[in-house]
Amino acid sequence: MTNPPGGEHAAPHALITDEPVETPEQAAARQAAASKEAADTVMQAFGGVRGLIDTTAPGLVFIATFTVTHKVSFAAWAALGLCVLLVVVRLLRRETLKHAFSGVFGVAIGAFFAMRTGKAQNFYLPGLLYSVGYCLALAVSALSRWPLIGVMLGPITGEMFTWRTQNPGRLKAYTKATWAWVLIMGLKPVILFPLYFTGDVNLLGWLKVALAYPPLLLAMYVTWRILLTAPPPIKAEVPAEDE
Template sequence: MSTSDDASAAPDADHHALAEALHLEGGTGRPGDATTEQLMANAIGGWRGLIDGSLPSLVFLVVFLVTGQQLMPAVWGAVVAGALIAVLRLVRRQSLQQVLSGFIGVAFCAWFASRTGNAEDFYLPGLLINVAYGTALAISCLVGHPLLGYAVGAATGDVTGWRRVPEQRRAYALATWFFVAVFAGRLLVQVPLYLAGAVGALGTAKLFMGWPLFALAAYLSFRVITRARREAPVPELEPEVEPASD
């Protein structure tokens, strides 16, 4: 999941590291020993991931407004910003996974807006991704299989163990609803702005409703999940006893 709201930059970089972003400490992170902090830490990518994901969209908005709402300079500004971030990370020998995914997202959004000729379409892919993520997460909760539980379970090496503990099932469901609320809130505010063609207001709303809201949901999820895992851990499975041979 994932995942800040700069879907135009990543599509929705909602989706990579909370420990660094919230200054939390973790354990080894090995299967079976990953702490909740580290698991949630992969949600937004820390401060570096937040900046990398937000900068191209910010450049697009600023250039669009400064140039008197000229689309192509804004499009190229966003693409160049994404490319410069990728080069900087490459020179510093840092992970390019998020940067490359973000650059591809920026390039696609820029191409799409240039094809339609509408600046607001730069943000349309991000809105559609919010619909997809929000819908998938909501459905997973409604059917009793919150996706966040499986994500954390996979990271700990026990994909379904949490389902044996009612407290953990409730915690993962609540945590997943936190993210549903983020995606739904973005859509409620940003879709009317998109339909009105209010590019300045839309871009500003995406920045303020992007990683800050995502980080808040991740933090609340961390608190809820940590408490459940601490107070109601997954019980060890009893080893199967082989029948004695005659």
């Protein structure tokens, strides 16, 4: 029996695999890409900076106008006028009207309540009721394993609803993010409803403006952090069209 080349004590050859070893630079680049994708997904779902402005600016105009004039109808029409202006600007730029129209409807309902009752604080009542309903819907969706954050982000990521049946880690992440939204966004009605009942319109209005961005940005940040550690989305298969 002959010994292999190199003798009995020759070192075994290293195992050779076809899988490339990821370098630290490649890992950092992959993490950066995942971070950007998660951030872009969250921002796109809420209309980006323009969407945030469209849904917040009318409330600022209302309380600023009311503080100066002390006239409910004047403040309500000023807020509605700004909404219409935002819609026109988006039309001229051929941009989506989804967030602008949501602002118009919200302001229109609030303006109707305020002018009909003659009480400026009723401008904020529909929004407060919406906040409560939104939090309840989020909670119910999480309990029913149809977390709303996943429903909103699925079409944007291209996974649609594969996270429910094929990606349990992604379902867990969306459920966790949805509960985070319940807790964070639930702070607004908890803080603002007592002020509504006191009738202090100035404090209610300015505090609502102050709370417009911080809870929303915090909820978006928490969602981004959760998605960073979640499994990547499984893209939904699109059936080929028959030629």
